[in-house]
Amino acid sequence: MKQRLFTPGPTPLPEDVKLSQAREIIHHRTNQFKQVFQEVEEGLKYVFQTNNDVFLFTSSGTGAMEATVANLLSPEDEVLVISGGKFGERWTEIIKAFGGKVTLLDNEWGKGVDPLLVEKKISQNPEIKAVFTQLVETSTGVAYDIETLGKILEGTPAVLVVDAISGLCAQPLHTDKWRVDAVIGGSQKALMIPPGLAFVAISEKAWKLVENSTSPKYYWDFRKARNALAKFQTPYTPAVSLICALRDSLRLLKKEGLEKVVKRHAELAQATREAILAMGLKIFGENPSNVVTSVALPPQIDEKKLRKLMQARFGVQVAGGQDSLAGKIIRIAHLGWMDASDIIVVISALEMALLELGYSVELGKGLRAAEEVFGEFRGV
Amino acid sequence: MKQRLFTPGPTPLPEDVKLSQAREIIHHRTNQFKQVFQEVEEGLKYVFQTNNDVFLFTSSGTGAMEATVANLLSPEDEVLVISGGKFGERWTEIIKAFGGKVTLLDNEWGKGVDPLLVEKKISQNPEIKAVFTQLVETSTGVAYDIETLGKILEGTPAVLVVDAISGLCAQPLHTDKWRVDAVIGGSQKALMIPPGLAFVAISEKAWKLVENSTSPKYYWDFRKARNALAKFQTPYTPAVSLICALRDSLRLLKKEGLEKVVKRHAELAQATREAILAMGLKIFGENPSNVVTSVALPPQIDEKKLRKLMQARFGVQVAGGQDSLAGKIIRIAHLGWMDASDIIVVISALEMALLELGYSVELGKGLRAAEEVFGEFRGV
Numbered sequence: 001m002k003q004r005l006f007t008p009g010p011t012p013l014p015e016d017v018k019l020s021q022a023r024e025i026i027h028h029r030t031n032q033f034k035q036v037f038q039e040v041e042e043g044l045k046y047v048f049q050t051n052n053d054v055f056l057f058t059s060s061g062t063g064a065m066e067a068t069v070a071n072l073l074s075p076e077d078e079v080l081v082i083s084g085g086k087f088g089e090r091w092t093e094i095i096k097a098f099g100g101k102v103t104l105l106d107n108e109w110g111k112g113v114d115p116l117l118v119e120k121k122i123s124q125n126p127e128i129k130a131v132f133t134q135l136v137e138t139s140t141g142v143a144y145d146i147e148t149l150g151k152i153l154e155g156t157p158a159v160l161v162v163d164a165i166s167g168l169c170a171q172p173l174h175t176d177k178w179r180v181d182a183v184i185g186g187s188q189k190a191l192m193i194p195p196g197l198a199f200v201a202i203s204e205k206a207w208k209l210v211e212n213s214t215s216p217k218y219y220w221d222f223r224k225a226r227n228a229l230a231k232f233q234t235p236y237t238p239a240v241s242l243i244c245a246l247r248d249s250l251r252l253l254k255k256e257g258l259e260k261v262v263k264r265h266a267e268l269a270q271a272t273r274e275a276i277l278a279m280g281l282k283i284f285g286e287n288p289s290n291v292v293t294s295v296a297l298p299p300q301i302d303e304k305k306l307r308k309l310m311q312a313r314f315g316v317q318v319a320g321g322q323d324s325l326a327g328k329i330i331r332i333a334h335l336g337w338m339d340a341s342d343i344i345v346v347i348s349a350l351e352m353a354l355l356e357l358g359y360s361v362e363l364g365k366g367l368r369a370a371e372e373v374f375g376e377f378r379g380v
Numbered sequence: 381m382k383q384r385l386f387t388p389g390p391t392p393l394p395e396d397v398k399l400s401q402a403r404e405i406i407h408h409r410t411n412q413f414k415q416v417f418q419e420v421e422e423g424l425k426y427v428f429q430t431n432n433d434v435f436l437f438t439s440s441g442t443g444a445m446e447a448t449v450a451n452l453l454s455p456e457d458e459v460l461v462i463s464g465g466k467f468g469e470r471w472t473e474i475i476k477a478f479g480g481k482v483t484l485l486d487n488e489w490g491k492g493v494d495p496l497l498v499e500k501k502i503s504q505n506p507e508i509k510a511v512f513t514q515l516v517e518t519s520t521g522v523a524y525d526i527e528t529l530g531k532i533l534e535g536t537p538a539v540l541v542v543d544a545i546s547g548l549c550a551q552p553l554h555t556d557k558w559r560v561d562a563v564i565g566g567s568q569k570a571l572m573i574p575p576g577l578a579f580v581a582i583s584e585k586a587w588k589l590v591e592n593s594t595s596p597k598y599y600w601d602f603r604k605a606r607n608a609l610a611k612f613q614t615p616y617t618p619a620v621s622l623i624c625a626l627r628d629s630l631r632l633l634k635k636e637g638l639e640k641v642v643k644r645h646a647e648l649a650q651a652t653r654e655a656i657l658a659m660g661l662k663i664f665g666e667n668p669s670n671v672v673t674s675v676a677l678p679p680q681i682d683e684k685k686l687r688k689l690m691q692a693r694f695g696v697q698v699a700g701g702q703d704s705l706a707g708k709i710i711r712i713a714h715l716g717w718m719d720a721s722d723i724i725v726v727i728s729a730l731e732m733a734l735l736e737l738g739y740s741v742e743l744g745k746g747l748r749a750a751e752e753v754f755g756e757f758r759g760v
Contacts, residue, residue: 003404010405010620021401021621024383025390025574027697058440058576060616066599085447097598188617194405196438196576196619215595218477219439219446236440237568239576239619240390241401317407 001247001315006168006346007140008292008319010195011336014252018195020245027375028240034232035059035298036247041232043250044079044199047168047191047246047258048183050175055225058239061165061186064198066094066162067220068182073121075099077126080158082118082149085109086106086139086322087163091132098215103128108215109324110140110285115148122156129209130159130181134338135167136289141331142316143289150178165189165198169253170265170290181206187242190265192249192336196242230259265290268334270375275347278369279354283330292319292333295350299361306353314349327362340374381695387658387727388518388567388672388699390575391716394632400625408620413460414612416627421612423630424579427548427571427638428563430555434581435605438619441545441566444578446474447600448562450539452586454594455479458507460538462498462529465489466519466702467543471512472742478595483508489704490520490674491663495528502536509589510539514548516669519702521711522670523551530558539586545569545578549633549643550670561586567622569671570645572629572716576622645670648714648723651753655727658749659734659741663667664709672699672713675730678739683707686733694729720754 005012026032037056038355044054054129057064069091077100081091085105092102101209103121107113113133122128131153136143144160153160159181164173168183169190175183188195202210202222210222224235253261269290273283276295297303303320307330310316319331332346347366354361383407385392385684395619406412417436424434437444449471453459457480461471472482483501487493492548493513501509516523526542533540539561544553548563549570555563561583568575581604582590604615636759649670653663656675664674683700687710690696700710712726727746735739 003406005405006405007407009617010407013405018402018404021574022398023391024398025385025568026383027385027387027390028575030438058438059443060438061619062616063439063599064442070596098596102729160661186617188405188620194401194619195408195617196622215448216478218474218667219443236442237389237566237575238440239574239622240568241574242576242619317410 003315003317004342004345006318006333008317008331008333008335009186011189011192011333012338013194014192014249014337016248016252019039020248021241023244025240028234028237031176032035033240036244037232040243040247040250041229043247043254047250047253048175048185048201049173049177052175052201053226053229054199054205055219055222055229056234056238057198058196059198060182060195061198062090064184064200065090065163066141067222068184069094069098069100069255070215070217070220071222072159072182072209073098073100074212076101078103078125078127080105080118080121080131082113082131082133083107084111084140084142084146085137087134088139091163095132098166099303107223110142112142112286113144115145115147115152118149120156122152126157127160130161132161133163135162135164135173135290136225138166138292139325140285141288141292141294142285143167143287146173147178150180154179166291166335167289169258169261172262174265175201190261190336190366191246193245196239197246235326245353252265262290265334267373267377268338268340269293271340271343271370272332272334272347274373275366275370279351279366283322291335292331294329294331296329301354301357301359303330306330306357309356310349313353316346316349320345343370382721383695384699386696386698386713386723388711388713388715389566389715391572393574393631394572394717394720396628396632397625400628401621403624405620406624408614408617409618413620416471416624417612417631420623420627420630421609423627423634427583427630427633428565429553430581431579432555432583433606433609434579435535435602435609436575436618437578437600438577441564441578442470444580445470445543447602448564448580449474449478449480450597450600451593451602452510452539452541452562452589452596453478453480454592454623456481457506457509459484460493460498460501460508460511462493462511462513462524463487464491464520464522465517467514467517471543475512490522492522492666493524493529495525495532498529499532500722502532502538506537508538510541512541513543513605515542515553516551516671517543518546518672519705520665521668521672521674522665523547525666526553526560527558530560534559536705538686539589546671546715547669549638549641555581567626570641571626572632573622573625576619577626595745643672645714647753647757648718648720649673651720651723651750652714654753655746655750659731659746671715672711673711676709681734681737681739683710685738686710689733689736690729693733696726696729698726723750738747
């Protein structure tokens with residue numbers, strides 16, 4: 001059966017990216033590889049909107065989160081974590097594993113960030129060295145206002161660390177303009193390549209913390225990464241086939257243009273939301289992102305049954321809720337190699353599956369709402 | 381120009397492996413993935429020759445080395461490192477980064493391990509918790525006698541940790557029979573897939589250290605890896621396309637049979653050595669491995685020029701010496717997806733390039749010596 005991924009990573013792959021990986025491997029200590037890596041580094045700076053170095057790690061996104069903690073912090077360092085979901089919690093877990101002292105701004109899952117509260121916490125505790133949060137909290141679909149956080153931290157000693165693993169290229173992000181000191185990205189999201197690579201963009205303000213950090217690290221050491229990057233190399237043998245695929249996906253993104261890529265994601269997200277509302281369902285969470293739409297399920301609908309049915313009947317894979325949201329929401333990703341027709345497919349599968357499970361919905365109603373959004377964008 | 385890799389990783393890829401990566405990505409939290417991962421885990425146990433859990437990490441081999449240190453040791457722990465090259469030195473660097481106290485058995489590069497010396501060090505210091513070494517020291521090509529080390533450590537409190545990144549499937553290795561407590565493997569060697577995955581097989585004796593380790597870790601945490609593995613999962617989104625490729629390469633290895641795979645490597649290595657000797661050159665180092673042959677260059681031959689010429693004229697890429705061996709040796713890998721004809725190709729390129737650089741060699745002499753080895757194995 002034809003399978004279609006609407007999960008917030010891995011996401012579908014463009015043909016160029018798939019075929020890129022089928023090419024013969026090249027050796028990483030060659031000029032041939034250096035040329036690829038130089039193009040990748042330039043492309044990463046473009047999508048991160050930064051002139052900072054962007055370090056590449058062969059790892060999951062979580063690895064680059066750990067790398068950032070291990071390089072910026074020393075044991076006993078005070079930090080603020082703004083958390084409102086599974087990935088906010090992950091920051092706290094990693095920082096505690098490395099002996100950091102966490103002040104937690106623990107938002108209810110689905111709620112946005114109150115900038116005033118952040119400002120207060122920072123002014124109350126001048127020892128805070130870093131503020132950790134997400135661009136998009138993938139477990140809820142909520143987007144955070146990073147621009148405002150950047151303004152709050154400007155002029156303070158604290159650096160701003162943003163996990164943009166799911167948000168990069170889908171949600172607006174201006175690393176330099178917004179003064180974000182550390183931005184983490186991952187490969188299997190809007191970058192449209194398989195999982196296995198992760199990225200960290202580091203500002204000069206953050207680099208001062210790197211120079212003073214005493215946390216143990218070797219594989220993740222930013223100093224080694226920076227020395228290697230100066231020669232368009234990585235300290236250890238990287239995932240060469242994925243880097244070549246990334247070169248090709250960055251070309252596609254550059255060709256489309258970052259602004260248009262983000263706008264496409266915004267349009268797909270809006271159409272999804274309008275369709276959901278037209279079906280009489282509710283969107284879970286404030287300030288929904290361009291990455292993933294969380295749909296609050298009516299109490300009579302069994303989430304597992306719904307997802308199984310969508311998959312079994314239509315090959316459509318959406319994500320469920322995680323941890324405290326398990327069984328309560330489904331998450332529809334509109335992320336990466338996606339267009340209007342993909343949204344039509346997932347909404348159609350959802351309409352039909354919900355009807356079959358006894359939810360009263362007029363077939364075609366969600367689809368029509370989505371079409372109206374796409375028509376509006378296209379001036380129909 | 382047709383390119384041919386004779387480097388000790390990355391190594392050439394079988395067609396099945398290349399095409400495997402071109403397939404559409406699958407989601408990692410599905411039964412479809414679990415089936416792949418279960419088959420991979422069984423295949424890894426087979427090639428490691430172990431019933432221990434084999435944890436898979438999305439990282440370079442060095443990441444799995446760090447993972448092993450971070451999980452087995454606590455700060456101030458005493459260890460013995462048996463080092464005789466760049467990768468032995470890497471053990472020391474990682475362990476020191478994590479606060480371990482290293483007793484160093486610092487062998488001259490190219491020399492083997494003296495088991496009596498190891499026995500002495502262990503009996504002198506009963507505080508030693510672990511002994512770290514290599515199956516094959518890739519920077520010199522020397523194979524270490526792991527079987528004897530296993531016997532020495534049996535019945536002592538110390539665990540035996542072996543970096544088998546380059547040696548796995550090429551050099552004999554019986555993890556359980558030889559009582560090796562931690563074995564590290566990498567993907568881009570005889571496993572015949574691109575770089576990006578690394579593995580650690582952990583014994584119950586080593587697991588006791590894991591339970592008591594206080595070193596900071598999150599991404600590398602073996603406890604999380606073990607919990608996930610019980611459900612044929614990884615704690616974080618792994619490099620799915622590489623895992624699917626690994627499933628296919630493990631099928632090839634299983635079909636050929638591990639014993640035959642190792643024997644093939646032994647034959648290719650022997651033919652390479654005989655060819656080198658027939659050309660009047662010397663093998664660098666004692667106890668040369670099945671992985672890579674280090675050729676001591678005559679003083680009049682410029683290593684960089686030689687490698688450049690082989691690459692420019694014949695598309696043949698061999699490795700140079702590292703660190704203290706830079707300029708003094710070339711390293712010819714006969715690793716992974718390789719057969720007799722590949723050895724013929726690299727020896728021919730070497731003969732012709734050496735002659736062009738003014739080294740007196742009778743063309744065809746090395747080739748003939750290699751053919752005689754292959755003929756002998758085939759009963760000609």
